Amino acid sequence: MLVRFTKMHGLGNDFVVIDLVTQRIKITPEIVKKLGDRNFGVGFDQMLLVEPPSDPDVDFRYRIFNADGSEVENCGNGARCFARFVRDKRLSSKDEIAVETANGKAVLKLREQRMVEVDMGAPVLEPAQVPFVAEQFAATYPIDVDNQTLDITAVSMGNPHGVLVVDDVDNAPVDKLGALLEPHERFPAKANIGFLEVISRREAKLRVFERGVGETKACGTGACAAMVAGRLRGLLDETVTLHLLGGDLEISWSGEAHDAVIMTGPATTVFEGQIFL
Numbered sequence: 057m058l059v060r061f062t063k064m065h066g067l068g069n070d071f072v073v074i075d076l077v078t079q080r081i082k083i084t085p086e087i088v089k090k091l092g093d094r095n096f097g098v099g100f101d102q103m104l105l106v107e108p109p110s111d112p113d114v115d116f117r118y119r120i121f122n123a124d125g126s127e128v129e130n131c132g133n134g135a136r137c138f139a140r141f142v143r144d145k146r147l148s149s150k151d152e153i154a155v156e157t158a159n160g161k162a163v164l165k166l167r168e169q170r171m172v173e174v175d176m177g178a179p180v181l182e183p184a185q186v187p188f189v190a191e192q193f194a195a196t197y198p199i200d201v202d203n204q205t206l207d208i209t210a211v212s213m214g215n216p217h218g219v220l221v222v223d224d225v226d227n228a229p230v231d232k233l234g235a236l237l238e239p240h241e242r243f244p245a246k247a248n249i250g251f252l253e254v255i256s257r258r259e260a261k262l263r264v265f266e267r268g269v270g271e272t273k274a275c276g277t278g279a280c281a282a283m284v285a286g287r288l289r290g291l292l293d294e295t296v297t298l299h300l301l302g303g304d305l306e307i308s309w310s311g312e313a314h315d316a317v318i319m320t321g322p323a324t325t326v327f328e329g330q331i332f333l
C-alpha cells in the first residue's frame with residue numbers, strides 16, 4: 057500500500073504527519089517503529105496522525121506516537137505542525153482549529169509568519185496525576201539518582217515531565233541523567249526530563265531528554281513544563297522566551313494552577329513523500 061506523508065518539524069523536533077481523513081490506513085506500533093527508523097525508514101521523533109473527530113465539537117482527532125511506537129497523550133511542537141498541516145492540505149480553512157487528543161481538547165491558532173499559538177491547557181501538579189510517586193504536592197521533590205539527590209519538579213502537560221534547574225545547560229549531563237530519570241521508578245509512566253538554565257526572569261535555556269525518543273532539538277510540552285517549574289520555584293515571570301537547541305518558543309502562564317499555559321512558535325514543512333507499507 058502506498059501512503060502519502062508530510063515531513064515537518066517544530067524547531068527541529070521532527071515529525072511524519074499522515075492524513076487519515078482522506079487515507080484509510082491502520083497504523084500500528086510496528087509501522088510507527090518501521091517508519092521511524094532513520095536508516096531503514098523515513099525517520100522522525102514522533103508520528104502525528106490527523107483523523108476525523110469522535111466529538112462533533114472538535115475539528116480533528118490528533119494522535120501522537122513516539123519513534124519507539126508508544127502512543128502518548130500530547131505533543132506541543134506537533135500541535136503547531138498539525139495546525140499548519142490541516143490548513144496547507146485544505147482539510148480546514150479555519151484560523152482556530154479544535155482538536156481532541158488522548159489528553160483532552162486543545163485549540164490551535166494560526167498566526168502571522170507561519171507561527172502557531174497553542175492553548176496547552178492547565179498543568180497538572182497533583183503527584184498521583186502526573187504520575188509521580190510522592191506523599192503530597194511540592195514545587196520540588198528530592199530524587200535519588202546516580203549516587204546523588206537532585207531537586208526535581210514533577211508536572212504533567214497531558215504527558216509526564218520532570219524538570220531540573222541547572223547552572224550550565226550546554227554542559228549538563230543530559231544523556232546520562234536523562235536516561236536514568238526517564239524510566240525512574242518514581243515516574244510510573246516514565247517521563248520527559250527537562251534541563252532548565254534560567255538566564256533572567258524572562259529568558260531561559262532548555263534541553264529535553266524525551267520519553268520514548270532521547271534528547272530532541274526541542275520539546276513543546278517540555279517547554280511548558282519547564283515554564284511551570286520555573287514559576288513554581290519563583291524564578292520566572294508570566295511570559296518567557298525559552299531557547300531550545302532548535303530555536304525559541306514563547307511561553308506564558310499566569311502561575312494560577314487552573315490557568316492554561318500558552319505556547320507560541322513556528323511550524324515548518326520540509327518535504328512531501330510516499331512510502332510503501
Ligand SMILES: N[C@H](CCC[C@H](N)C(=O)O)C(=O)O
Nearest residue numbers: 131132133215267275276277
Ligand atoms: N516524548 C513525549 C511526546 C512528544 C512530546 C514533544 N515532542 C513535544 O513537542 O511536546 C512523551 O513521550 O510524552
